Amino acid sequence: MMDPRTSAQDVMRCDLCETAVVQMHCDTCLVNLCTACVGKHVISDQTKKHEIVSFELRKSTTIYPRCKSHNKEQCTMYCKKCDISVCETCIASDQHLGHKFIKILQVLDKKKENIILKRSELKETIYPTYQDIASDVQNRMSQLEKEYGDLSTAITKHGEDLHREIDKLVKKLKAEVDEMKDTQLQTLQKHLDEINKTMSDIKEEINAIDISLNSNDISEVFGVSIRTDEYRKTPPKIMVSSPIFDLKKIPAEQLSSLFGTLSSVTSTLKEHGYSMKTTEKSPEAGSSPPVKQLLDEPETDTTIDTEYDRYLYNVVCLSDEEIWTSGFDNTIKLFSINQGSLLKSITTKSGNTPEDIAVTKSGDLVYTDYYDRTVNIVKNEKIEEVIRLQNWRPRGVCSTSSGELLVIMISDDIKQTKVVRYSGSTEKQTIQFDDKGHPLYSSDQYKRYITENRNLDICVSDGGAKAVVVVNQAGKLRFRYTGHTPAPKNQPFYPLGITTDSQSHILTSDYNIDCVHIIDQDGQFLRYIDCGLSDPIGLCIDTNDNLFVAKCGKRQVEKIKYLQ
Known part of the structure; x- marks a missing residue:
C-alpha cells in the first residue's frame, strides 16, 4: 500500500503486472498498462475492440454506450423513431425494421448544443437571479432587524413617556395630600392652643382660690369670684378626616389595550414573487426602445x-x-x-x-x-x-x-x-x-x-x-x-x-x-x-x-x- 504522506512521489504501476511503470492505456476498458502487458490485455477479451493509446492520451477515444439488448456491442447509431441508441445487431433485427437511423455522434452534437444552452442559461440567467434573490432576502432580513429594533425602541420610549406622566401624577397627588394635611394640622393646632390657654386660666383660678381659702382675711374669701359656669361649657369638638385615595385598579388586559398592542405578523409564500432575469433590460412593458446611434x-x-x-x-x-x-x-x-x-x-x-x-x-x-x-x-x-x-x-x-x-x-x-x-x-x-x-x-x-x-x-x-x-x-x-x-x-x-x-x-x-x-x-x-x-x-x-x-x-x- 502506498504511504499517503509520500504517495505524490510514487509512479503509476501497470494494473496487470503491478510492477512495471504505466506507459499505455485502454480507453475501452479504462485499464493502465505497461508495454509488455498490452497484448495480454487484448487477448483476454477478444469480444471488445480495445482502443490502446499512450497514457498521456488516455480518455481521448470516444466511448460509445453499451447496447441494452446486446450487452457486448457498442451503439454507434441512433434510432430516430424509438429515440434510443442502437448497435449494428439492433439495426439488423426486425425490432427496428423500416426505422430511420443516424450516427450517434450527430445526436451527441445536438445534445451538447442543448446542454451548452441550458448551461448558459444556468450560468448567465438562473444563477444570477438566485444571487439577486438571496441578496434581496438578506436585505429584507437586515431591514426586518432594523424594523424590530425600531419597534422595541418605540415600545420602550412609550413606556418611559407613560412612566414620566405617572410620576408627574404621583407627584401632583402627593403635593395635594401634603397641602390638605398642612391645612388640617393648622386648624387643629389653633384649636389646641385655645384649649391650652383655657387650661392655663383654670389653673390660675384654682391657685387664686387656694390662696383665698388659706388667708385669715375674711374679705379675701368674700371676694373670690369663680367662673365655674363659664368653664363648665366645653369648647366645640373639631372633627377632621383625611382624604380617601380612590384607587383605580386597571385589569391587566385593559392596561395592555390602553398602553398599546402589537398587530399579528404573517409569513406567506407568494408564488411568482420573483421573476427570472431576461435579456430585456427595459423595466417597462412592451418592446425595447428603438436603437439610436x-x-x-x-x-x-x-x-x-x-x-x-x-x-x-x-x-x-x-x-x-x-x-x-x-x-x-x-x-x-x-x-x-x-x-x-x-x-x-x-x-x-x-x-x-x-x-x-x-x-x-x-x-x-x-x-x-x-x-x-x-x-x-x-x-x-x-x-x-x-x-x-x-x-x-x-x-x-x-x-x-x-x-x-x-x-x-x-x-x-x-x-x-x-x-x-x-x-x-x-x-x-x-x-x-x-x-x-x-x-x-x-x-x-x-x-x-x-x-x-x-x-x-x-x-x-x-x-x-x-x-x-x-x-x-x-x-x-x-x-x-x-x-x-x-x-x-x-x-x-x-x-x-x-x-x-x-x-x-x-x-x-x-x-x-x-x-x-x-x-x-x-x-x-x-x-x-x-x-x-x-x-x-x-x-x-x-x-x-x-x-x-x-x-x-x-x-x-x-x-x-x-x-x-
Whole structure:
C-alpha cells in the first residue's frame, strides 16, 4: 500500500503486472498498462475492440454506450423513431425494421448544443437571479432587524413617556395630600392652643382660690369670684378626616389595550414573487426602445439663463417643455425650455440651499435639505416633509421607475456614505457595503448624485472616489467606472451630475475637464460630449433623449442633442 504522506512521489504501476511503470492505456476498458502487458490485455477479451493509446492520451477515444439488448456491442447509431441508441445487431433485427437511423455522434452534437444552452442559461440567467434573490432576502432580513429594533425602541420610549406622566401624577397627588394635611394640622393646632390657654386660666383660678381659702382675711374669701359656669361649657369638638385615595385598579388586559398592542405578523409564500432575469433590460412593458446611434458631433439646441446670483447646481426635467433648476440660494425655479422664461419659483421651507432636486412619476418636485436633514416634496406649491434623518444628512436623490425614492446620505461624522431606498417615508433597502464588507462609496464632503438606469441598476457619481459606482437592483456591485485613458487636459476624473437615457447609456459630467462622459450599461466608455461646456454639474434627459446640462459658473442650462 502506498504511504499517503509520500504517495505524490510514487509512479503509476501497470494494473496487470503491478510492477512495471504505466506507459499505455485502454480507453475501452479504462485499464493502465505497461508495454509488455498490452497484448495480454487484448487477448483476454477478444469480444471488445480495445482502443490502446499512450497514457498521456488516455480518455481521448470516444466511448460509445453499451447496447441494452446486446450487452457486448457498442451503439454507434441512433434510432430516430424509438429515440434510443442502437448497435449494428439492433439495426439488423426486425425490432427496428423500416426505422430511420443516424450516427450517434450527430445526436451527441445536438445534445451538447442543448446542454451548452441550458448551461448558459444556468450560468448567465438562473444563477444570477438566485444571487439577486438571496441578496434581496438578506436585505429584507437586515431591514426586518432594523424594523424590530425600531419597534422595541418605540415600545420602550412609550413606556418611559407613560412612566414620566405617572410620576408627574404621583407627584401632583402627593403635593395635594401634603397641602390638605398642612391645612388640617393648622386648624387643629389653633384649636389646641385655645384649649391650652383655657387650661392655663383654670389653673390660675384654682391657685387664686387656694390662696383665698388659706388667708385669715375674711374679705379675701368674700371676694373670690369663680367662673365655674363659664368653664363648665366645653369648647366645640373639631372633627377632621383625611382624604380617601380612590384607587383605580386597571385589569391587566385593559392596561395592555390602553398602553398599546402589537398587530399579528404573517409569513406567506407568494408564488411568482420573483421573476427570472431576461435579456430585456427595459423595466417597462412592451418592446425595447428603438436603437439610436450617437451623433458624430453633438449639437447645442438651446441655452437658458437662470439668473441665479452665484452658482447653478441642479437641473431636472418636469416635461419636454419645462425644467426645474436650483443653485446656491434657497430658490428652486421652473423654466419654459422653448421660451427660456421663468414660470414659477419655490422657496425652501428652511431657507437652506437644496442639495439636490428630482421629479416623481406623478410630476411632484422633490428636494433634499442637507442642513435640515430632510427630504421634502412639493405638492400644489405646498412643501411636505417626507423623510427626517437622525445622525445622517441627505445628498443626491432620484425617483425610480417604481415610484420609490433613492437617497444618498452621509453620516454626521463624515465617515460613512450609503444609499437608502424609500417607499414614501418607509425605509425599504440600504446599500452600503460590497460582498466583502468593504464600503461601496467614499466618505467626504464631495457632492454626490444618483440615478436609476432602464435595467434598474443604481448609478452613483462618487466625486471623492473619482468613480461612477454602479450596483444592481439588489445592491450588488456591477462595476466602477474611473474615467477614460488618456484623460483630456491630464486632469483626474471628477464626476458630478449623472443621468441615463433610453439606450441605457450612463452620462456623467466631469467638472475637471468641462465635458460629459457617455458609457454603456456595462461601464464601457463610448465618447465625450464637449460642445464648449464650462463647469458642468447637474444633468438630466427628457423623453426624446435630449441632454440638459447645468453650467455652474455661467448659471446657464444648455440643451444638447447627441443621439440621432
